[in-house]
Amino acid sequence: MFTVFLVDDDARVIKALSRLVRVKGYNAEPYTSPQEFLDRHDAAVPGCAVFDVSMPGLDGLELQQALSANGASRPIIFLTGKGDIPTTVRAMRAGAVDFLTKPVSVRDLIGAIQRAEELDARSRQAQAQLTSIEARIATLTPREREVLTHVVAGRLNKQIAYDLGTVEKTIKFHRSSIMKKLDVRMVADLVRMAEKAGISK
Numbered sequence: 001m002f003t004v005f006l007v008d009d010d011a012r013v014i015k016a017l018s019r020l021v022r023v024k025g026y027n028a029e030p031y032t033s034p035q036e037f038l039d040r041h042d043a044a045v046p047g048c049a050v051f052d053v054s055m056p057g058l059d060g061l062e063l064q065q066a067l068s069a070n071g072a073s074r075p076i077i078f079l080t081g082k083g084d085i086p087t088t089v090r091a092m093r094a095g096a097v098d099f100l101t102k103p104v105s106v107r108d109l110i111g112a113i114q115r116a117e118e119l120d121a122r123s124r125q126a127q128a129q130l131t132s133i134e135a136r137i138a139t140l141t142p143r144e145r146e147v148l149t150h151v152v153a154g155r156l157n158k159q160i161a162y163d164l165g166t167v168e169k170t171i172k173f174h175r176s177s178i179m180k181k182l183d184v185r186m187v188a189d190l191v192r193m194a195e196k197a198g199i200s201k
Helices: 011-023 034-040 060-069 085-093 106-137 142-152 157-164 168-182 187-196
Strands: 003-007 027-031 047-052 076-080 098-101
Touching (some): 003 011, 011 027, 011 106, 027 034, 034 060, 047 060, 047 106, 060 085, 076 085, 106 187, 142 168, 142 187, 157 168, 168 187
Parallel strands (some): 003 027, 047 076, 076 098
16 A cells, blocks of 8 residues: 655644545654654655654754665655745655645645656566566676677677677677566667666666
8 A cells, every 4th residue: 555654743734634644545654853754764664754844853854865875765745834936946846746735734734645656666677677677687697797888889799798708609699598587679779777786887
């Protein structure tokens, strides 16, 4: 189930938001302390976060930065008691899904959560794909990795053989092994996969 992490130092707001989120079919995980949220946060749980902008200790934007510094990528929706254009711009530039003014309407909040749910799903799918690619690339031998970088650069077999001081037949063998291990048939697919894993031309 998709979890909405709620962080606001006002217990009444947290209670109301938790009730609303649960009625709409989401799991609510409420926190009145930003630090408690950071201490207990599990990035593996699918979900989004709703942060109040003005909180003692860490404010919403600082909490967003702390989350990113911990390597956690999660869609964030900000709530504020007063409209502040510079703060809104900072939040959106840092990747916020939305910046809503209290009292927030049910339609606006649920709409933002739905967008966050779509973003989270796409992000997790991309991460899963990258993890799968990296696992396959990890099965290559050092020599195959070397040949792969040349293939990605668009080098022909005879050029690669010359660069690596070997014969074309050996390069053909390595290329065949690479394609098999990475489960691709076309060189274009091989290039795309390598680039996703950070192996560039």
